[in-house]
Amino acid sequence: MAILTYREALNRAMVEEMEKDPLIYLMGEEVGHYQGAYKVSQGMLDKFGEERVIDTPISENGFAGIGVGSAMVGLRPIIEFMTWNFSLVAIDQIINSAAKMNYMSGGQFPMPIVFRGAGGAGGRLGAQHSQAFESWYAHCPGLKVVCPATPKDAYGLLKSSIRDNNPTIFIESEVLYGSKGEVPEQEYTIPLGLGEIKRKGTDITIVTWSRALSFAEEAASILEKEGISVEIVDLRSLRPLDENLIYESVKKTNRALVVEEGWPVAGFGAQISHLIQKNVFAYLDHPVERVTQMDVPMSYAANLERMSLPNANRVADTIREMLR
Amino acid sequence: MVLIRKFEEAAAKAYSVGKIGGFLHLYIGQEAVGVGSIAALTPHDYIVSTYRDHGHALARGLHPNPLMAELFGKATGVSKGNGGSMHFFDKNAHFMGGHGIVGGHISLAAGIAFASKYKKEDSVTICFFGEGAANIGSFHEGLNLAAIWKLPVVFICENNHYAMGTPEYRALAVKDVSVRAYAYDMARDHIEGDEVRKVRDHVKVAVDRARRGEGPTLIEVSTYRFRGHSMSDPAKYRTKEELDAYKKKDPLMRARNELELGGIKPDVLDKLEIEIQTQIEEAYAFAEASPEPPLSQLHKYVYAEDK
Numbered sequence: 001m002a003i004l005t006y007r008e009a010l011n012r013a014m015v016e017e018m019e020k021d022p023l024i025y026l027m028g029e030e031v032g033h034y035q036g037a038y039k040v041s042q043g044m045l046d047k048f049g050e051e052r053v054i055d056t057p058i059s060e061n062g063f064a065g066i067g068v069g070s071a072m073v074g075l076r077p078i079i080e081f082m083t084w085n086f087s088l089v090a091i092d093q094i095i096n097s098a099a100k101m102n103y104m105s106g107g108q109f110p111m112p113i114v115f116r117g118a119g120g121a122g123g124r125l126g127a128q129h130s131q132a133f134e135s136w137y138a139h140c141p142g143l144k145v146v147c148p149a150t151p152k153d154a155y156g157l158l159k160s161s162i163r164d165n166n167p168t169i170f171i172e173s174e175v176l177y178g179s180k181g182e183v184p185e186q187e188y189t190i191p192l193g194l195g196e197i198k199r200k201g202t203d204i205t206i207v208t209w210s211r212a213l214s215f216a217e218e219a220a221s222i223l224e225k226e227g228i229s230v231e232i233v234d235l236r237s238l239r240p241l242d243e244n245l246i247y248e249s250v251k252k253t254n255r256a257l258v259v260e261e262g263w264p265v266a267g268f269g270a271q272i273s274h275l276i277q278k279n280v281f282a283y284l285d286h287p288v289e290r291v292t293q294m295d296v297p298m299s300y301a302a303n304l305e306r307m308s309l310p311n312a313n314r315v316a317d318t319i320r321e322m323l324r
Numbered sequence: 325m326v327l328i329r330k331f332e333e334a335a336a337k338a339y340s341v342g343k344i345g346g347f348l349h350l351y352i353g354q355e356a357v358g359v360g361s362i363a364a365l366t367p368h369d370y371i372v373s374t375y376r377d378h379g380h381a382l383a384r385g386l387h388p389n390p391l392m393a394e395l396f397g398k399a400t401g402v403s404k405g406n407g408g409s410m411h412f413f414d415k416n417a418h419f420m421g422g423h424g425i426v427g428g429h430i431s432l433a434a435g436i437a438f439a440s441k442y443k444k445e446d447s448v449t450i451c452f453f454g455e456g457a458a459n460i461g462s463f464h465e466g467l468n469l470a471a472i473w474k475l476p477v478v479f480i481c482e483n484n485h486y487a488m489g490t491p492e493y494r495a496l497a498v499k500d501v502s503v504r505a506y507a508y509d510m511a512r513d514h515i516e517g518d519e520v521r522k523v524r525d526h527v528k529v530a531v532d533r534a535r536r537g538e539g540p541t542l543i544e545v546s547t548y549r550f551r552g553h554s555m556s557d558p559a560k561y562r563t564k565e566e567l568d569a570y571k572k573k574d575p576l577m578r579a580r581n582e583l584e585l586g587g588i589k590p591d592v593l594d595k596l597e598i599e600i601q602t603q604i605e606e607a608y609a610f611a612e613a614s615p616e617p618p619l620s621q622l623h624k625y626v627y628a629e630d631k
Contacts, residue, residue: 072420144627
């Protein structure tokens with residue numbers, strides 16, 4: 001078992017897939033000569049050349065459209081957004097073109113494309129560079145939405161996303177790029193739509209994904225010392241969603257808390273909360289609760305940013321309240 | 325051209341009696357642009373169209389039956405009823421869709437051309453759009469990317485002088501769209517769209533240039549739609565005199581005159597028109613008689629089958 005960073009795991013997944021399939025290419029701002037704004041594509045230009053690791057001018061809408069058009073005729077593009085904040089100028093191509101092409105053509109045009117890049121909030125990047133957008137994309141049928149939290153998951157899920165014949169929104173956590181974890185040496189994939197119990201427990205279920213997993217884990221460790229046993233469900237992908245994993249856990253613990261990096265209103269946690277209350281209501285000893293970012297744009301000020309983001313203490317406090 | 329005209333006249337009739345829903349944007353008046361442009365292509369080339377796509381699809385040789393059935397929302401439609409008027413698709417014919425978001429498809433066309441270059445195939449993609457689309461970001465981004473990578477694509481601006489109800493003088497800082505090619509160091513052309521052979525010849529020059537690897541061209545074709553923006557638009561923003569002046573330059577009349585001058589007897593042409601009328605009536609009957617999509621189709625095609 002090798003110890004890799006999250007970014008190295010992503011790099012390994014792309015390199016291995018591109019070695020196998022010449023139809024796959026990587027395109028985005030600074031992916032080539034600069035070696036990737038976050039160094040996820042380090043070394044790939046040397047390996048694959050300018051024909052397959054393609055630097056673009058700053059024009060997200062344009063190169064997202066290039067990706068979609070090329071996927072219509074059989075290429076398998078990986079389109080990197082330097083950050084998901086910039087994807088908003090390409091959202092027309094993602095939603096109006098990529099997500100609907102197969103449906104509105106009556107099944108004639110599968111869309112084997114991955115949109116990937118850095119997402120999430122934090123690091124004192126201010127309002128325009130610090131936000132979690134998975135709820136926006138998970139809203140749209142036709143897209144798959146993947147949010148890995150560990151190097152091991154990042155590797156296996158990216159490979160599955162690249163092999164999928166549907167448009168995949170692959171949101172990497174900017175904060176996690178340097179985080180390390182065990183990644184098996186032999187090749188493997190993780191099917192999209194398969195969550196994982198990251199920690200077993202009996203008193204309450206935390207449903208989470210991506211960086212928010214770390215808040216959940218920290219809170220669980222704090223609470224363990226107080227005799228509270230927390231189970232953590234890492235969804236890993238929001239579309240498709242591993243609903244049964246959530247239900248089985250809630251049936252056991254009888255309580256559920258969703259922890260997410262994004263805003264609360266119309267956030268994905270609201271959907272999970274609805275599903276739990278609709279499908280396993282009889283098992284609940286407490287209403288489903290949520291810990292999210294505050295309902296404000298991100299402030300630059302360090303203290304306000306800290307206050308705005310979810311964290312382990314807020315998660316622990318909410319759980320204590322729920323178990324009282 | 326006659327097939328397009330009669331197809332759309334029949335579609336307008338079907339719309340007015342509620343057999344066709346949604347928006348219906350007719351191409352009547354612009355036929356020479358699509359027919360001339362597509363006549364410059366081989367079957368390996370690709371066509372990307374707008375929400376005004378009936379004419380382009382018929383010019384590509386798609387059969388009127390599945391097109392009319394698509395307008396009727398039937399299972400036999402070219403997009404199985406999931407597309408409608410704005411979303412004709414036919415993969416086998418390399419007809420890469422009618423697209424409903426103005427200008428968004430311009431970079432898709434560049435992407436198809438990108439794939440041809442990537443796969444070292446010699447296909448050329450042509451992309452139709454209106455002058456309204458020339459003001460949106462996707463136009464500029466698509467043209468810039470096509471130019472820096474010398475993609476085999478021809479951008480054809482069908483300037484019908486109105487973006488819905490907004491006339492070009494209120495929307496374009498410089499009225500000649502084709503000069504925007506200079507901003508991207510791209511070849512350009514500007515032609516009148518009422519002569520079908522002239523359109524074909526000019527587009528052919530651009531298609532050949534693209535096929536030789538010499539990069540994209542922006543062609544502006546001046547044309548006019550005789551109807552409103554869509555069936556629901558009475559087009560009160562323009563004068564009757566203006567419309568009448570353009571109707572005198574009807575590309576169908578012009579083409580017929582040329583054929584007659586070339587020695588084809590009027591009765592031969594009349595007979596051909598009657599045959600086309602029969603074909604359209606058959607398409608109408610086919611669409612009417614076709615079944616609606618099965619309800620099981622609602623969830624089908626949201627996601628493609630696994631690889």
